[in-house]
Amino acid sequence: MKPTDIAHPDYFHKVVDCQWACPAHTPVPEYIRLISAGRYSDAYMVNWKSNVFPGILGRTCDRPCEPACRRGRVEEGNVEMRKPTSHEDGPKPEPVAICRLKRVAADNKDDVTARMPKAPKQKNGKRIACIGGGPSSLTVARDLAPLGYDITIYEADPKAGGFMRSQVPRFRLPESVIDEEVGYITGIGNITVKTGNRVDSLKKVLAEGYDAVFVGTGAPRGRDLDVPGRKEAANNVHIGIDWLASVSFGHIEKIGRKVIVLGGGNTAMDCCRSAKRLGGEDVKVIVRSGYEEMKASPWEKEDAIEEGIPILNFLVPKSCKVENGKLVGMSFEKVKAEYDAQGRRKLVPTGEPDQYFECDDVLVAIGQENAFPWIERDAGIEFDKWNMPVVDKLTFQSTNPKVFFGGDAAFGPKNIIWAVAHGHEAAVSIDKMFNGEDLKERPLPAVTVMSQKMGIHEWSYDNDISAALRHKVPWQDQKLTLKSIKVEVELGFDAKSGFAEAQRCLNCDVQTVFTPRLCIECDACVDICPMDCITFTENGEEAELRQRLTAPSLHPDQGLYVSETLRMTGRIMAKDEDVCLHCGLCAERCPTGAWDMQKYLIEMTHAGPGCRKPQRKAA
Amino acid sequence: MTYIAKPKLHHPSLAPNAAGYTRRDYEGKISTLCAGCGHDSISAAIIQSCWELDIQPHRVAKLSGIGCSSKTPDYFLGNSHGFNSVHGRMPSVLTGANLANRELLYLGVSGDGDSASIGLGQFAHCIRRGVNMVYIVENNGVYGLTKGQFSATATKGSKSKRGVLNPDEPVDLVGMALLLRATFVARAFSGDKKQLVPLIKAAIKHPGPSFIDVISPCVAFNNHEGSTKSYEYVRQHNAAVNRLDFIEGREEITADYEPGELVNITQHDGSILKLRKLAVDYDPTDRIKAMNYVQERAAAGEIVTGLLYLSPEAADLHQYINTVPTPLNQLGTRDLCPGSAALEKINAGLR
Numbered sequence: 001m002k003p004t005d006i007a008h009p010d011y012f013h014k015v016v017d018c019q020w021a022c023p024a025h026t027p028v029p030e031y032i033r034l035i036s037a038g039r040y041s042d043a044y045m046v047n048w049k050s051n052v053f054p055g056i057l058g059r060t061c062d063r064p065c066e067p068a069c070r071r072g073r074v075e076e077g078n079v080e081m082r083k084p085t086s087h088e089d090g091p092k093p094e095p096v097a098i099c100r101l102k103r104v105a106a107d108n109k110d111d112v113t114a115r116m117p118k119a120p121k122q123k124n125g126k127r128i129a130c131i132g133g134g135p136s137s138l139t140v141a142r143d144l145a146p147l148g149y150d151i152t153i154y155e156a157d158p159k160a161g162g163f164m165r166s167q168v169p170r171f172r173l174p175e176s177v178i179d180e181e182v183g184y185i186t187g188i189g190n191i192t193v194k195t196g197n198r199v200d201s202l203k204k205v206l207a208e209g210y211d212a213v214f215v216g217t218g219a220p221r222g223r224d225l226d227v228p229g230r231k232e233a234a235n236n237v238h239i240g241i242d243w244l245a246s247v248s249f250g251h252i253e254k255i256g257r258k259v260i261v262l263g264g265g266n267t268a269m270d271c272c273r274s275a276k277r278l279g280g281e282d283v284k285v286i287v288r289s290g291y292e293e294m295k296a297s298p299w300e301k302e303d304a305i306e307e308g309i310p311i312l313n314f315l316v317p318k319s320c321k322v323e324n325g326k327l328v329g330m331s332f333e334k335v336k337a338e339y340d341a342q343g344r345r346k347l348v349p350t351g352e353p354d355q356y357f358e359c360d361d362v363l364v365a366i367g368q369e370n371a372f373p374w375i376e377r378d379a380g381i382e383f384d385k386w387n388m389p390v391v392d393k394l395t396f397q398s399t400n401p402k403v404f405f406g407g408d409a410a411f412g413p414k415n416i417i418w419a420v421a422h423g424h425e426a427a428v429s430i431d432k433m434f435n436g437e438d439l440k441e442r443p444l445p446a447v448t449v450m451s452q453k454m455g456i457h458e459w460s461y462d463n464d465i466s467a468a469l470r471h472k473v474p475w476q477d478q479k480l481t482l483k484s485i486k487v488e489v490e491l492g493f494d495a496k497s498g499f500a501e502a503q504r505c506l507n508c509d510v511q512t513v514f515t516p517r518l519c520i521e522c523d524a525c526v527d528i529c530p531m532d533c534i535t536f537t538e539n540g541e542e543a544e545l546r547q548r549l550t551a552p553s554l555h556p557d558q559g560l561y562v563s564e565t566l567r568m569t570g571r572i573m574a575k576d577e578d579v580c581l582h583c584g585l586c587a588e589r590c591p592t593g594a595w596d597m598q599k600y601l602i603e604m605t606h607a608g609p610g611c612r613k614p615q616r617k618a619a
Numbered sequence: 620m621t622y623i624a625k626p627k628l629h630h631p632s633l634a635p636n637a638a639g640y641t642r643r644d645y646e647g648k649i650s651t652l653c654a655g656c657g658h659d660s661i662s663a664a665i666i667q668s669c670w671e672l673d674i675q676p677h678r679v680a681k682l683s684g685i686g687c688s689s690k691t692p693d694y695f696l697g698n699s700h701g702f703n704s705v706h707g708r709m710p711s712v713l714t715g716a717n718l719a720n721r722e723l724l725y726l727g728v729s730g731d732g733d734s735a736s737i738g739l740g741q742f743a744h745c746i747r748r749g750v751n752m753v754y755i756v757e758n759n760g761v762y763g764l765t766k767g768q769f770s771a772t773a774t775k776g777s778k779s780k781r782g783v784l785n786p787d788e789p790v791d792l793v794g795m796a797l798l799l800r801a802t803f804v805a806r807a808f809s810g811d812k813k814q815l816v817p818l819i820k821a822a823i824k825h826p827g828p829s830f831i832d833v834i835s836p837c838v839a840f841n842n843h844e845g846s847t848k849s850y851e852y853v854r855q856h857n858a859a860v861n862r863l864d865f866i867e868g869r870e871e872i873t874a875d876y877e878p879g880e881l882v883n884i885t886q887h888d889g890s891i892l893k894l895r896k897l898a899v900d901y902d903p904t905d906r907i908k909a910m911n912y913v914q915e916r917a918a919a920g921e922i923v924t925g926l927l928y929l930s931p932e933a934a935d936l937h938q939y940i941n942t943v944p945t946p947l948n949q950l951g952t953r954d955l956c957p958g959s960a961a962l963e964k965i966n967a968g969l970r
Contacts (some may be wrong), residue, residue, distance in 0.1 A: 077631030457622050465626040520850045522655040523810060523836065527663035530643075532630045551630040568854050583626055591655025591838040 001572075003564040006513065009447045012600040014559055016508045019145050021068035023421035024602045025445070026050035026328070028065060028098055032505040033461060034106055035498060041112050043105035044350040048112075048184070050604065052139050052420050053164070055177045058103030059490065060168050062266075062297060062415040069095030070508055073555070074531070074579050079469060094470035094506045097493075104498035106177070112184075118148035119189030124148035126434050129210040131199050134162020134415045136407030138218035139184050139423025141360045143232065143607040144430060146189045146464025152501055153191065154205070155199035155354055158249065160186070162513065163218055163408075164416060167267065169274045170486045202375045212402050212430050215389075219408035221371040225262065229320030231329035233362070237320065240271045240365030249273055258282045260330055262317060263365035264294030267456040269301065272364040277485040283359070285311045286330075288347060290337055303489070307482065316347065318354055320362070327360040336532045368413050380405075385607040388412070397438040406427060424606055431607035433524050441613075443605040452510055452597045453587070459597055461510050466503040472543070507582045510597050516563040518594035521571070525586035525595055526550065531579045534586060539572045549576055625649050637673040638707070645669050645676065647697035657809030657835030657850075658757045662695040664812050665755075668819040669696065674724065680716055680938075681726045682958075684709040684738060686762055688730030688757035688835075696726075707738025708755075710745030714936070715749050720946035721937055724823060725752040727956040731763055735771040742792070742861070746799040746828055749934035752832045753822045756792055759837040760848040767840030778845025791917070793927060796830040797842055797910045802933035803829035804909070808853050808926045809836065817863040818926060821892055827933030835921065847922075858921040860912075862900040886931055894926060903929050 004011060014020050016362075018028040027046060034043035075093035114263060126149050130137035130604035135153030139225060141151045148563035157166060161178045188195055199205055205213055222239035224230075230237060234420035236256065240263065246252040259280040261272040264287035268276070275283045285304065287294055292315050294301060295577045305311065322328065331354045335347040370388060375381060382390040389398050391405045398405055406422030429439045449544045452460045475481070481489045532551035539545070544561060546553040558578040565572055587595040605611045625646070633641045650659050669679070673746055679699035683689035685706035692701050700723070706765040727745075734742040736755050745754070746750040758854050760773040768778050770791045783931045794803045804824040807815040815833065822829035836842050842849040847856075860881065882894040884904060896902065902908060909928045916923045936942075941951070 060773045073631070074628055077633065078628050261842070432957070463624040465628060468626060502922065520838075520842070521810060522657065522856075523660045523849060525658055525662070525814065528625065530626045532633075547891055552632045554631060568851060579630060581626055581628060583623070585623075589654045589659075591653065 001539060001546060001560070001562045003572075004559070006172060006561070006562045009321070009445050009602060011559065012447075012509075012511050014581075014600045015601070016517050016602070017068040017070050018065035018096075019509070019602065021064045022051075023064065023418045023600065024051045025421075026065075027504055027509065027601060027603065029507050029509040030601060031105060032096070032101055033507065034097070035101055036324060036462065036502040038495075039585050040105050041346040041521060043109045043113060043206070044109040045115055047102055047105060049606075051417060052142055052185070052423075053181050053416065054102050055106035055181055056164055056173060057416060058099060058101075058171050059177070061099045061102070061417050062162070063099040065098045066095040070506055070579070071096045074506065074581060075469075076579075084616045097470055097473070097501050098489075100493060101498060101502055103355035103492050104502075106496075107301065108495060113187070116184050117188055119191075120148050122148060123150050123164045123190060126150065126151070127209070128212050128218060128430065129205050129208070130405075131205065132162060132215065132409065133157070133160030133193060133195070133200075134216050134218050134407055134419060135164060136409070136423040136426070137421045138182065140214045140216070140406065140427045140430070141191050142188065142426035143424060144186045145188045147186075147431065147608055149190065149430075149602045152210070153193045154192060154197045154199050157197055157245075158193065159188065160193050162216070166248050167241055169244065169270050170248065171277065171481060171489050172270070174486075174488050184427045200374045202381075206379065206402070209446075210402075212404065213435070214426055214430070215403065215405045215409050216407045216423070217372075219368045219370045219410045219413040221369045222364065223367040223369060225362075225366065227317050227319050229322050232322040232325070233320040236327040236360060236455045237364060238445065240363050243363055243367055244270055244274060247278070252278070253265060254279050258359045259361045259363065260357060260359040261285045261363045261365060263287065263367070264289055264296055264311075265365060265367070266296045266300050268363075268365035268370070269296050269304045271365050272304055273307055274485060275361070275363060276307055276309060277482060279348065279585075280361075281365070283309050284356070285309060286315050286317070286332060287311065287313050288316050288335070290314060293337075293345070307478065308481065311323070314347070319357075327359065327362065329356055330362060331356050355406045366592055370409060370412060373569050375441060394425075394442060395429040396422060397429055397439060399434070403568050408509075424604065426613045427573045427607035428508070428605065431611060433507060433613050437612055439543045443611050445605060446603045446610065448599075448601045450599050450601075452551075452584075452599055453559035457588045459510075459584055461597075461599070462503070463507070463582070463597075465506070465581050465583050466474045466500070467505055468500055470504065471497050471501045489553070495555050496528070508580075509601065510582050510584070510599050512561075512575065512580065512582070512584075513596050513598045514561065514575070515594050515596070516561050516566055516573065518592045519563075519566055519573065520592055520594075521566060521568050524589040524591065524593060528585045528589040530583065531581055531583070533576050533578070533580045535574045535576075536566070536569075536571050537574060538570075545574060546576075549574060554578060631849065635729045636670055638927060639674070642660045642666060642670040642671065642890060644698070646692045646813055647692070648910070649829060650694040652694075653763075653839045654685070654863040655838035656814070657759065657833075658691050659694070659839070660809040660812065661755065661757055661815070661835055662691050664809075664815045666695050667812070667816050671816070672820055672823060674823070679724045679774060680713075681728060682709050682713045682716070683728045684730075684733035686905050687759075687837075688728060689733055689808075691757065692726075692728050695757075705734050706739055707736070709733065710738065710741040710750075713752055714745055714748065715752050717752065717936070718830055718942065719950060721942075721944070722946050725750070727752050727754040729754070730757050731756060731758045731772040731903075732931060733768040737794055739771070741792065742798055743795060743799055744800045746796055746830060748933065749800070749802070749828050749936050750941060751827055752829065752938070753819070753825075754828070754834050754943060755819075756830075758792070758832055758848070759835050759841055760789075760846070761837045761841040763840050765839045769835075774847040777847045777852070778841050780843050780844070782845075791913075792830070793832045793913055794910060796832075797913070797928055798907070800930075801830040801928075802827035802930035804924070804928040805830070805926045806832045806834070808834045808857055808922075808924055809851055810854065811857075814859065814862065821863055821926065824890065825886070825929070827930070827935050834924075854944065856920060856922050858916055858923050858928065860896075860901040860923060860925040861903065862895040862897060863926050864895050865892045882930055884931060886929075887933065892926070892929065897925070902928060904931060906930070936950055
């Protein structure tokens, strides 16, 4: 193998699994260390810079960081042997509760208003319209307003926030948190929010002379059910996302006693838990697929079950039964999953008799779609065969150079953190466009590298590895939460449990950096490494070299850090990054300083001078 | 040394051996030796060997004297019996313990000061008597704990860290062990575990006095230019006579080797040691030739390593003096006090 190019920002970025997996590339270990140090406001600001909505995301994020977290892999083969404690099935390997730690920062911070950017007095003369007041539009506004752009946000609902406000139920996300974080953005200045203002014509907006338009309208159309009896039962069959929005804005306060929720995604989970709080005594979720294949995040399924909501699988809706003009129940066909030679799943009837469930109301949460009836087909925007706008995956620009898309509106339904990531990128594109630059030239992230050595065996980070298992977020008493849709279920970690959970973080951004010319091949690092990550051996091709490591290479997608040839023996150093604890013992035991622990702080480039070509200043 | 204890977390694939222990279970406390000390590598090799041989930790006694090397038993086999003796007196204590209970595995760990200076007599007599043990000398040619004076094994003419040349002849522990008929004699280098681990395993399995001289660089005081025990010097002058590849039970297994490349030595318990020859015509069962070869190569400036001598007909002290096979602590009053009739008989025999 060729020596690893650690100068490329991506190599060590990939080692920070959580940050790499985060669409907005939030520097996770950095803010977790700040939480450990009790610097909640600083931790909040690190988050705010990357993901814009730390308090909201700390409650609702889809957390792609957590399945990626190294801690989950590190505990593999370690914790199963321990005696079961509070966990029913005994302890299992789990990632750091990254998402809920974000909330710890948000809950415990001081007033950060003064730390927020302010729009300059001198505007730069460019007017940008953001259509839709959801996370992607708000991100564009936040990134561009401090640069002097004049932003106008068009929001159909009475308040900005989009999906976060209309569809995430209040028992998961209190309104005050949304108001606060949307307020930080509108407080920047140069941002006008036109609420209650549904845009019905893109051409009309363009005609108002905006220099650029950002479309962040989400995926607003819930898929409907098409079964016999659906029309007759119309009064009691509701589209999930519309129903949730009506609940959020207080238009709906009650539901029937028996409720069926159709669908297996996160919206279905929000629907069933909301129904339970609005008078639904017998609420059940009915899903076509099996439990494991359901689209909902595992924790959202668990939370629903925790609240006493059964999830019935492998049942396909067949018909609605209506008596005297009122819905009384639904029939389902029992199916099973069969896989063809390509591994594609097919649901085939088992031949068992149909199952019938009584119900007063049905909530349909079987998917959502984009819909752009308000974009004229002659507005210069090309649409593809699925009737979706053609959007550049890198620049988020449509075929009309003035119009950009982001969030669910760009590539279909995803989640808040993806919308934020899109917003950042679209803002970079818009800023580059008005500075006359090529939008396709995307700047690399900024990287700062700093040795963490403070003494012979002292480091500026806490390298003692916590053996604790993942801490559970405490819940409010169910007697209270199931009574009102406005009582938040999760209480969040308190300072003490938040600290203990923060200590589980392995500081993966503090990298093991190897300097081959200093190495005397004494094996001290190999001997001390608790995870057997380090090997000194003859060089070879990667696949073959991975067979010869001190410990088996379990995840070939994880980096293999290979040094140049060593002076004394002609061997190389190969380090499997997979389960490294970043404990720094290799560096402590190294007599020559060939190993060092260096913090790689990787910050993504946002709109502003950093995203543009370096300008040569006059001497 | 380090401030933090080695984390208990281990690689997900770490497996227990037949005795039910993982390799990490054979570790001891975290080392307080200087970073990069060769001794730590030897500790790691001992841990690896004991794990691979499925040894029950509570059936091992590790004994040592005084010095950097003699501190190391604290850093491996944390669940075994241990004894830190007076400086240089480990061999006597080990001999006594072995006589009292032959069922334990005796691991004597010593250094060049402990065995070649203050304990030279103890070393010689322990080997001479044929105590069944694994005697490891962690040999760095320097007194590290007292800031780097030459030890008795330092090569004549080698340079100290302060630039002084050593005027004295070195004590050759391998030569002495061969002369005094240790039945297993090897030399190894701490920086080469592929060589060291099989040698320690073979020594543990060997039923007689086994001696391994492990050159173990002192990073703090003897790893400079002009030293003959530095990582660089040993790597450059290492002349391995063979590689011990594996030890097999009674059934012979044929591996892919060219004829003549392998030396098989069958020990009297039936186990076979397979040695891959590196020096042509080196016969590790010929003691006299071995002594000559090691001296000859030393004169040429080479450090001969590998399995240097192995007597297939190993025997030990217990056989020589015909002791009772049962450990003394398992003998009952009946055995120890056979009564006045037996005493009469003995007395009569002496009249």
